[in-house]
Amino acid sequence: MNAPQPHALRIPVSTYRVQLNPEFAFADAERIIPYLHALGVTDCYTSPYLKAVPGSRHGYDVVDPTTLNPELGTQTDYNAFVAALARHDMGHLLDVVPNHMGIAASANAWWLDVLENGPSSRYAAFFDIDWHPLKLELNEKVLLPILGNQYGMSLENQEILLGYSDGTFVIRYYDHTLPVAPKSYTRILTHRLDELIAATGAENPSVQELQSIVTAIGHLPARSQQDPASVAERYREKEIIKKRLAAVVRESPTVARFIEDNVRAFNGAKGQPGSFDSLHALLDDQAYRLADWRVASEEINYRRFFDVNELVALRMEHPDVFQKTHALIFELIRQGAVTGLRIDHVDGLYDPRDYLRQLQASAVSATTPHETGRPVFVVVEKILGASERVPEDWPVYGTTGYDFLNLVNGLFVEGGNERLMSDIYGRFTGVRTRFDELAYHSKQLIMQTSMASEINVLAHHVNLLSERNRRFRDFTLNSLTHAIREIIASFPVYRTYVTPDPNTPVSDRDRAYIRLAVAKAKRRNPALSGLVFDFVRDLLLKASDEGTPTDRDERVAFLMKFQQTTSPVTAKGVEDTAHYVYNRLLSLNEVGGDPERFGVEPRAFHDAMLERAARWPYALSITSTHDTKRGEDVRARLNVLSEIPKEWRARLGRWHRLNRKKRIVVDDQPTPDPNEECFLYQTLIGSWPSGDVSGAAWDAFHDRIQQYMTKALREAKVHTSWINPNQPYEDAVARFISTILDRGSARAFLEDIARFVARVSPLGIYNSLAQQVLKIAAPGVPDFYQGTELWDLSLVDPDNRRPVEFERRVSLVEDLQQRSAAGNRRALAEDLVRTRTDGRIKLFVIMTALRYRRHHAPLFLDGSYVPLDTVGARRRHVVAFARTHRDRMIIAAVPRLVATLLPDADALPHGSAVWGDTGIRLPPTRPDSTFHNLFTGEPVTATIIDGQPALRASEVFSTFPVSLLEGRT
Numbered sequence: 001m002n003a004p005q006p007h008a009l010r011i012p013v014s015t016y017r018v019q020l021n022p023e024f025a026f027a028d029a030e031r032i033i034p035y036l037h038a039l040g041v042t043d044c045y046t047s048p049y050l051k052a053v054p055g056s057r058h059g060y061d062v063v064d065p066t067t068l069n070p071e072l073g074t075q076t077d078y079n080a081f082v083a084a085l086a087r088h089d090m091g092h093l094l095d096v097v098p099n100h101m102g103i104a105a106s107a108n109a110w111w112l113d114v115l116e117n118g119p120s121s122r123y124a125a126f127f128d129i130d131w132h133p134l135k136l137e138l139n140e141k142v143l144l145p146i147l148g149n150q151y152g153m154s155l156e157n158q159e160i161l162l163g164y165s166d167g168t169f170v171i172r173y174y175d176h177t178l179p180v181a182p183k184s185y186t187r188i189l190t191h192r193l194d195e196l197i198a199a200t201g202a203e204n205p206s207v208q209e210l211q212s213i214v215t216a217i218g219h220l221p222a223r224s225q226q227d228p229a230s231v232a233e234r235y236r237e238k239e240i241i242k243k244r245l246a247a248v249v250r251e252s253p254t255v256a257r258f259i260e261d262n263v264r265a266f267n268g269a270k271g272q273p274g275s276f277d278s279l280h281a282l283l284d285d286q287a288y289r290l291a292d293w294r295v296a297s298e299e300i301n302y303r304r305f306f307d308v309n310e311l312v313a314l315r316m317e318h319p320d321v322f323q324k325t326h327a328l329i330f331e332l333i334r335q336g337a338v339t340g341l342r343i344d345h346v347d348g349l350y351d352p353r354d355y356l357r358q359l360q361a362s363a364v365s366a367t368t369p370h371e372t373g374r375p376v377f378v379v380v381e382k383i384l385g386a387s388e389r390v391p392e393d394w395p396v397y398g399t400t401g402y403d404f405l406n407l408v409n410g411l412f413v414e415g416g417n418e419r420l421m422s423d424i425y426g427r428f429t430g431v432r433t434r435f436d437e438l439a440y441h442s443k444q445l446i447m448q449t450s451m452a453s454e455i456n457v458l459a460h461h462v463n464l465l466s467e468r469n470r471r472f473r474d475f476t477l478n479s480l481t482h483a484i485r486e487i488i489a490s491f492p493v494y495r496t497y498v499t500p501d502p503n504t505p506v507s508d509r510d511r512a513y514i515r516l517a518v519a520k521a522k523r524r525n526p527a528l529s530g531l532v533f534d535f536v537r538d539l540l541l542k543a544s545d546e547g548t549p550t551d552r553d554e555r556v557a558f559l560m561k562f563q564q565t566t567s568p569v570t571a572k573g574v575e576d577t578a579h580y581v582y583n584r585l586l587s588l589n590e591v592g593g594d595p596e597r598f599g600v601e602p603r604a605f606h607d608a609m610l611e612r613a614a615r616w617p618y619a620l621s622i623t624s625t626h627d628t629k630r631g632e633d634v635r636a637r638l639n640v641l642s643e644i645p646k647e648w649r650a651r652l653g654r655w656h657r658l659n660r661k662k663r664i665v666v667d668d669q670p671t672p673d674p675n676e677e678c679f680l681y682q683t684l685i686g687s688w689p690s691g692d693v694s695g696a697a698w699d700a701f702h703d704r705i706q707q708y709m710t711k712a713l714r715e716a717k718v719h720t721s722w723i724n725p726n727q728p729y730e731d732a733v734a735r736f737i738s739t740i741l742d743r744g745s746a747r748a749f750l751e752d753i754a755r756f757v758a759r760v761s762p763l764g765i766y767n768s769l770a771q772q773v774l775k776i777a778a779p780g781v782p783d784f785y786q787g788t789e790l791w792d793l794s795l796v797d798p799d800n801r802r803p804v805e806f807e808r809r810v811s812l813v814e815d816l817q818q819r820s821a822a823g824n825r826r827a828l829a830e831d832l833v834r835t836r837t838d839g840r841i842k843l844f845v846i847m848t849a850l851r852y853r854r855h856h857a858p859l860f861l862d863g864s865y866v867p868l869d870t871v872g873a874r875r876r877h878v879v880a881f882a883r884t885h886r887d888r889m890i891i892a893a894v895p896r897l898v899a900t901l902l903p904d905a906d907a908l909p910h911g912s913a914v915w916g917d918t919g920i921r922l923p924p925t926r927p928d929s930t931f932h933n934l935f936t937g938e939p940v941t942a943t944i945i946d947g948q949p950a951l952r953a954s955e956v957f958s959t960f961p962v963s964l965l966e967g968r969t
Contacts, residue, residue, distance in 0.1 A: 009375055010091045010339040011397070011618050012043035013857045014776070014850050015783045019047045019626060019801055021057045026073035026081045033084040035810045038817065040850025042857075043091035045342065045783065047626065049078075050328065053102040053310075057801060058626070059095070060344065061102025061311060064109065065325040082337045091339035093377070096329060098355065099348035101127075104310040106177040111312065115142065116179035118223035118287030120231050126321050128303035128313040134460055138301055140224060142288045145296035145309050146176055155268075155276050155283075160290065162188070162266045162279055164259055167246030171283065173290070182238040183220050184285040185245075190214060191262045191278065196254075206252035209244065216241050223287055294723060297450045305348065306568040307450040317350035322358055333363055333376060340377035342400060342620075347382065347495050347567040350560055353394055354499065356380070360395045379620050383571070383592040385493035390616065391509070398619020401783060402592030405622050407600055407608055408774050409587065411879060411896050412639040412767045415599025420645045425584040428652055429675040435582045435596045442581070442717075443489040443573030450572065450723060454565050458484050461558045462536060468551060472535050483521065483532045484562075490520035494567045498542065500556045506541050514540045579629060580716035583679045586686070587638035590629055599642070602879045602896075606867035609881070613779035613865040621780035623771050624788045626801060631794040632771060634686035637757075637764030641682070643899035644760075651756050655681055658749045662739040664732040671732040673719070680709060680737070681753075687793045688757040690837045702741050706734055708795045759905045763898050765791075765836050766909060766961050769845055770879070770894035773962045776849040777883060777892035779865055789846050790839035809843070816844055825937035829960045833908065848934055849964055852890075859885040868893075870953075871945055872918035877901045878953055880920045891931065891965040893920055893956050909961050915953035919945040931965035940965055 016036050018029055029046065036044060048059035051069045059069065068078055085092055103111045110123040118124070119131050119140055131140050147154045154160055154173070161172045162180075169180040169188060180188075189210065200207050220237055221230040249256045266282065268275035283290060291299070296309050305311035315321055332338040341359070346352045356378065363376045374395045382390060382399045390399060426432050447455045459481035466472040466480065496510040506514075518537040522530050538544060539555055540562060579589040588595040612619065623632035630638075641648045656677060663670040672680065689701055710730055713720050720726035740746045768791075775782045787794075787804035790812075794800035819828050832841040853860050863885035870878045877900075880893040895901065895909045902909060922942055929942035929949065936959050942949045956963045 009377065010043075011377055011861060012045075012091055012093060012340060012781050013854050013861065014041050015043045015045040015093055015620065015781060016041040017045045017047070017625065017783060017785050019057075019786060020049050020059060020069075020072050022055065022071045023803065025071070026077040030077070030081040030084045032806050032810075033081075033088055033090065035806060035813060037088040037090060038813050039789065039847050040852075040854050041090070041784070042854055043093050043340065044085060045093035046095065048095045048097050048344075050097075053104045053107050056102070057798065060097050060100075060305075061104060062097050063102050063107045063111075065101075066328055068328075078337075086336075092337065093340040093342055094329070094332070094338045095342045095344060096326075097344045098314065098316050098325065099345045100305040100311045100313045102310060103312050105175050112179055115144075115286070115288045116181055117234065118142075118181070120221070120223045120226050120234060122231070122235070124226075125318055126314060126324075128315050130301040130457065133299075133301040134456065135299055135301075138289060138299070140287065142302060143291055143295070143300050144178075144288045145291045145293045145300060146173060147290055147292045150292050151290055154290075154292075155280060156270070156273055158267060158270060160279070160283070162263050162282070164249075164263050167242035167244075167249070171286075171290075178286075178288065180282070181223065181286055182241060183217060183222065184282055185241070186214055186217050187278070187282050187285065188259070188262055188266065189217075191265065192258070196258050200254060204254075206248055206255050209248045210255055210258075213241055213244050213248070216244075296453070297723065298452045298456070300453050303454075303564070305345070306572055307446075313348065315350070316355055322355075322362075326359070326362065330362060340379075343378060343380045343396075345567075346380040348564060350564065351497075351499055352380075353391065353497060356394050356396055377618070383494050386594060386597075388493050389509075391497060391507070392615070398616035398780070400625070401620035401622035401780065402590070404612075404619070404775070404778075404780060405628070406588075406590055406593040406597075407605060408621075408623065408771055408778075409590065409593075409635055409639070410597060410600030411602065411605055411774075412636065412770070413585070413588065413599040414642040414897055414900065415601065417642055417645045418598035421584055421598070421642060421648075424645060424649045424652065425678065428649075428656070429583070429673075429678055431582070431675055433582075435578065435594070438582050439574050439578045440489050442577035443569050444485060445577065445717060446569050446573045447485050447488065449717075449721075451565075451569055454568075455481065455485060455488075458558065458562055458565060461554070461561065462539065465539065465551075465554060465558060466535065468547065475532050475535065479528060479532050480536070482525070482528060483536050486521035486525055487517050487533065487536060488562075488566050488569050489573075490517045490524070491566050491570065492516055494570050495563050496540070496566075498540065498559060498563065500560055502542070502545065502552070511541060575629075576715050577717055580679070580712050581675070581718060583675055583682065585638065585642060586630065586679065586682045587635040587641075590635070591625075591627055602870075602876070603867075605879065606865075606881065609778050609865050610867070617779050617861065619780050620783045621775045621778060622783045622785070623775055624785040624792065624794075624800070625783075626785065626797060628785075628800070629796045630686060631792045631800060632788060633764065633768050633791050634793050634795065636767035636771060637760055638682055638686045639767055640760045640763045640899050641685075643763075643897055647756075647759070651752070652678065652681060654752060655749060658752070659736070659740050659746075662736055662746075664735060666729050666732045671719075671729060672736055675718075676709075676713065676716075676733065679712065680705075683708065683712075683795070684753060685757055685760060687795060688753070688761070689793065690761065690791060698743070702738070704795070704799055705741070706737055708799060709733060709737060711796070762836070762905055763902075765841075766895060766898045769842060769962045770896060772842065772845050773849060773892050773894050773964060774879065776846070776853055777860070777890065777964065778881070782850070782853075784846070789843050791837075791842060812840055812843055813847060816840065816847060820848075825935070826959060829936045833960065845935065845962060852934055852964065852966075856885075856888065856890070859883055859888050859890060863888075866923050868923070869921045870918065871921060871950065872953070873916050874901060874914075874918040874953065878918060878920060882923060884923075889967045891920070891951075891963070891967065893951075893953075893963045893965065895957065895961060910954075910957050910959060912952075912954040915957065917945075918953040919943075919950035920953060920956065921945070922949045922951065924948075931967040933960070934964040934966060935960045935962070 049069050049072050050062045051064035051067050052059050053061040053063055101108055110126060113123050114121040129142055159173060163170045163172050169185055171178040171180060197207055221234045249259060266279045303313035349355045360374055378396045379398050379400050380396050384403045462480050463477045466475045493513050496513055498506050498510050514537060518533050522533050540559055575591055582595050714722045719729045740749055832844055860883060863883040866882040866884060868880040868882055877895055877897050879896055882889055882891045898909050931940045933940055940951055940955050942951055
């Protein structure tokens, strides 16, 4: 048996992402390793698997980074998974979550320690908590927005209860179990204590012990005392007190009944408000304040992951936090179990560059040092804005690939029809707003609602800074708040990366983005003094070193907090709001995408790939992930609409008329509105099941659409939202969906949309296959999300996290292997084309290309990228390039915009009738003339077109819709 070897730098040749959860654990992952190897995958890429909130479906809510998640299996199970990887010479890329931890279900011991001990907790500095917030009532407290109702109502409804167990008092609220501060135990233990003494006598040993415990509690250091000696004394003595209390309760039935009765008394009686006063006073004495979950948007005083209350941000910039949270990860790297890392939400970190440098430096002791300072393969989840580049001083190998996804997707969008598609959308919905304007307003909405607290903190911080300078003290809090909102809403990227180091100047990149945002904010607000904007701009640019060291520290604190705020505001405003409102063509509404970039021409694609090959040749190349808004095959279908806008317009109008009477009036408005109806029809087209679906399968599809539309409506925040659900509106949309998907009453609509899907779906198949070839052959490391090796018409999570039928895929790969080994690959290819709707053709393309890539890794990892020109009448319908390394060459050639290429939906993109005189020019250094088609086994011979060597498209695509052509230089 091969054992994992101590880590040396390993660059993946390809990766396959699996989502681990209690139903798909380490043992399940181990079982699919032979399948992944057979597919041609070189590295298994997993979701986080450190201990998470019980029942976690994704692993991003880590509660203990020092141990593996027990719900995923034992250490033996994990070792078996790692050993299986080693046997197949496969690497392992692990998703790491450095920005936040989960705090749901009272499962995080570090967080519970903070709630028990407040600022004096050993872990108080681990979490990004403002212990002295604007609201004075929260001084040295953490706001806990976990209640489903107003605090007083929850209390008097006996939803919040005091409990006791083994020397410890706790507060219970449904699945939450919260600690009671030991110093406040006195409130419980002295309640009716005089009555107990009178009943038992002052000499009763158990009662004396109870009194002694109360005295000991009174000597505990307060939670405001944070010197090391006081903290150590507090931790030592409180545990002794708990043990003493447990012992006396265990030994004395009298004391046990006394505490039991007191707990009952504290928990009050329904209908008697005064009976809850004691519990209220006890709760008020804690280091946390319970509140309605809706309060979080305005008053929460800990930084969150976006606006998710159950995910608390870590202060990863502190060395102790970094070491404690990464110790196990570095150990796994040292052992060779983990060979690469994917860093989640890098923009949420205090100083991403510093974190990444620490990551690589700390990994050196566990690895072979690397001359570039990048001893571990690390990629970052980073959303790039238009023309934005990853900072080149980051010690990483690139991003997780959303830039690639949106670029390659755009190749299959007909840019020439943008104006007509816009007109169709505008006329049907009445929406004429540009996307950038909608994004601006969406970010403003987020800052006024779900992230109002973060903006208020920034505003008060900058107000404090202005008050300290006589030249700026006349700026009002209102004007400063407005300026901050406007600048963030105008920000062209997710964030800047100005460092706290006073000796490190602001980069030209960041300086340009900050100045651009301020300039846009000024233009939008001519009535507001430009001096206010200039003041904020100078703070962000570190333009002043005046004042005391404290003043400089305060300016840095504002700057760093500002940078950590722009990213979640942009993500929530653009990805999770505007992308659900601007519905011109949903295939463009993807993470990191710009819906206004309507199509990508081959030349732009080639230029981007040349830059990628030069700068980031090992960045991931993705087409689907666990976070994509729609699966790759859904987008591939929807892209076809851009080619047939007149047909789309006709169908859209027809379906609206057919379903007009099925809409329900809510608040004097027909529901859904036209924009939501347009969104729904595109969703149905993109996700419509292949083949004849009935019975349970149809019911499952119906349920998926219902759940997805509810999520989409809430994300859009137009008629309903997560914070304030409009149940009548949501119910009306749900009834509309049920009605139009009813096979009895909506036959005309269902038959018509099925015919349209039958027109679009085959064309989407060609787009999908083309994407796979480009992803595998282009510069970068191709990544495959679980299950997408067959047709996958999934929508956003949780829809795309459904279980994968790996048994079926294993069987299909085995069959394809046997048929390929038997010879006559052309016959196999032709059969797969005939049966393309069953998905085997996609599996075959991926398996064939990945196996070749694995066998010729240097060609793809280090080979040159050579764009190939196309000639002839259909030249714009082909994308082709060569990868060359030493004496080896591979040419990737795929069709694009096939709807306008083919005469009808049943036609195949094959042969001279389709391609005519179209050709692909070869590099001028090409000495021999015959290539081998990997998919069909056919030879393809070069010819002369317009005086230059070229391949005829009719031969390249003679029997199969995509090509990888092997040759030698």
